Amino acid sequence: MNEKAKQPLTVRDLLFDLTRDGLLDEKKIPAIDDHLQAKAAHRSEPTFVKLLLALGAWGAAICFVVCLAIADLIQSEFPWPFAWSAVFLVAATLLRNLTRHLFPHQLALALSAVGHYFALWGAFEISTDQDSLAASASVSIVLCLVLYPLYRDSLYRFLSCLLAAACLTAWIVADEVWPLLHVEMLAKIVAIGLVFMVRPDLRVLRPMGYAMAVSIPANLFLVLMPDDVLAAPWWPANVILALSLCWLYQWTAGGWQMLRSEPLVLAVLATVGLACFTTPGVLAAIGLMVLGYARRDQYLIGIGVVFFPTFIVVFYYEWQISLLYKSWVMAGSGAVLLAARKYLSLRQWAREAVE
């Protein structure tokens, strides 16, 4: 293998190949260059800047809520929390959409957080103890659906989707409707597939996709951490994740017919083998990393990489299963992956690629 073959294919390489094969007019290359440069110019800002903005707005929102509580300005009776929520959310949306500077955007994010707080508070006030979490989940989902298109800020969209997912999960856990944990996870996987695989061109949906990817571990930790009260079986999550992975493989490879190729037969067999006895966290981490690599998306790869060791630690502290059984699950899962790698190393096509 020459040195060039070891490098990933670049856009320039691809355009050269297409031009050489008569599939692309060379005169179009400058237009393609302009298109890609314009896209690169709109690249989102670094993760730590977003983290800083989110932390700042969240800290400020707490201060504002405490300020209002101490000043005794907010009445807790219906409909006042909702009225205040509407005031803050409308103000935040207008401020975000009508200004161009960082500080008003930060202020808008903090005000929107305060608005969400009052909406959740209102939901608690109008409901009984039994259905308060259902009410808060409903309110947060409605707010997310309504404000997602209106509030044009990726950080807000990400956080509001994350809040809605968290409220929904809390409601499922509080009401002990365990099968819904798996249904919720399936819905999140469908959303991730929609955002990153079916309509990757709709960048407006990306924050929702990332929020779903970040929130999947919460479902799996709850599936994994049963005690006498909280009890959910693993196998539905394993089935859902294994099927999702197979779908991901065929999408990455370019169609269902590609599943008959040797590498994908191996991938499917390894996935089915893992799904028979491993924990869903391993499959989810693998899925996020494979999707992230296929999309060249550092966020998804990062979520998968962070989730993997976190999951192992959480699994260690899982309560119902002995460490002995867990050790077989872990070591067995690793053995399946290492066996798949060993098989790959014996194949000529894989060896050439690696070398």
Add this chain to the structure above:
Amino acid sequence: MSNSKPELAKATHPLDQPVDEQTVRDLYAAGLISPAARDAGLASLRVDPHWWRWANRSLLFVGAALVLAGIVFFFAYNWARMPAVAKFCLIETGLWICAFGAWRRGLEATSGKVLLLSASMLVGVLLAVYGQVYQTGADAFEIYVLWAGLIFLWVLIARFAALWILWLVVTNVAAILCWIQVDAPQDFDFYFGIFSILAVWNGLALAAREYGAARGLAWLAGSWTRHVIWFSVVAYLTVPAIAFAVGEMGHGELVGAIGLALTLAGGYVYFRHRAPDTAALGFGILSLAIVVLAFIGKWLFELTDGAIAFLVFGLIVLVISSAAAFYLRRVASILGSAGEPD
């Protein structure tokens, strides 16, 4: 520096980025390539060997991590029916197999490095089981010190960043446990002393990393090692500095606060001008923002309490976080991808 600029410009040009399925589909959606060109592009991506290289490495790292986790879980179970000699034989056999495998594969190969990392982990497992079986009464920190000592030569010869970071983590845990389990040294008994000591220790590790990377040690050049160590240095110093800002005036807090000021100043010069890295600058600025907010909060809530103090403090939080984000955004746009080394 000047020699690297053309390379940098080439590396950051969109046409020289690795192509993915989405780029091909984007170009088709924008009407820039024909359906036939799209299909040919997607087909060429599917046979691109980068997938097999990625799968090869990922299967190795994830598989090895799971097997090692399984081994750790197994010995944490402390199976009473299993004789002690069997436990030792099992671990030592695994250790020898890994060490022998690393020697056979060679430390140039990734699999050889992973095998040596596994052997180093098994040394820790062996020491933990030794402590389980013999109940020597020794402090836990001694196990970590011994572990760090026993694998030190492997760390030196492996040229593997993950093993080096593992060793650093082991030494950090040893120092923290020593501080907790043993009386602090004479004239050194301030509470936050351990944070300053670990910041110095990790700072030395960072200096070694930067020196090595600058001298062309490719195995040290991955930015994740810099970020992990720099984050630990800043975090260790931020804790005592916050305590100092809110009025704890002990020696440890003072040393930590002075140390943080010097570290952030040095870090700014280095990561802004010598080795541009916006993420590293971001850690420093986040730390500075937290300490400044702690100081202002202490002063403000002493001056006045009640609703107005929270309102003002909330606005100050917004101002400081906005200013920090504005600065980092500007630096990131100036540095471009040079600020995010691979």
